[in-house]
Amino acid sequence: MGMVLCAIIGLSLLVLAIRDAFLVNRLRRHGLRTEGMVIDNVRVEDSKSGPSWVPVIAFTDNLGYRVEFAPQARGAGLGLSVGRRVGVIYLSHSPHKARVRTWRHLILPMFWLSFAAIAFLGTAVLIVLTG
Numbered sequence: 001m002g003m004v005l006c007a008i009i010g011l012s013l014l015v016l017a018i019r020d021a022f023l024v025n026r027l028r029r030h031g032l033r034t035e036g037m038v039i040d041n042v043r044v045e046d047s048k049s050g051p052s053w054v055p056v057i058a059f060t061d062n063l064g065y066r067v068e069f070a071p072q073a074r075g076a077g078l079g080l081s082v083g084r085r086v087g088v089i090y091l092s093h094s095p096h097k098a099r100v101r102t103w104r105h106l107i108l109p110m111f112w113l114s115f116a117a118i119a120f121l122g123t124a125v126l127i128v129l130t131g
Contacts, residue, residue: 003127010120017113024106027099031089034059036098038080039068055080059088061095069098073105 036059044054057080058068067090071078080086080100087101099105 003124003131006120006124006127010117010122010124013113013117013120017110017117020110020113023097024099024110026091027089027106030091032062032092033101034061034088034090036086036088036100038082038084038086041079041082042070044074053079055082057086057088057098057100059090059095059098061090062092065095067095067098069096071100071105073100073108078104078108 036057038055039058040056041053042056043051045051052074054070054074056068056070058066061067071080088098089101089106090098
């Protein structure tokens, strides 16, 4: 049972990592670049790691609409102070999927999803080999 659960979780995380890789690739090839501003930091409660602060970034898309988003990448070293201007990249048909245009914010989510997928899939293999 543990092997099946680890395999399902690992495969699910791998699918999410691949999906994120495709999004980042589309952003790099077809994304529109603009500048946004950090307008707020909101407190987010996490039952495992406790409260953290997530920046809210606002920018104007190519149609002139104001878009606000919170970066997907969160954690130590990824915070952004209110009032800071940041580069933003987004797809014209889905500006709500915008990302901060830095290596950390573009690549780290995919990296951590891949790492977690490998850990779960590796655990599933270990369970099979030792069981």
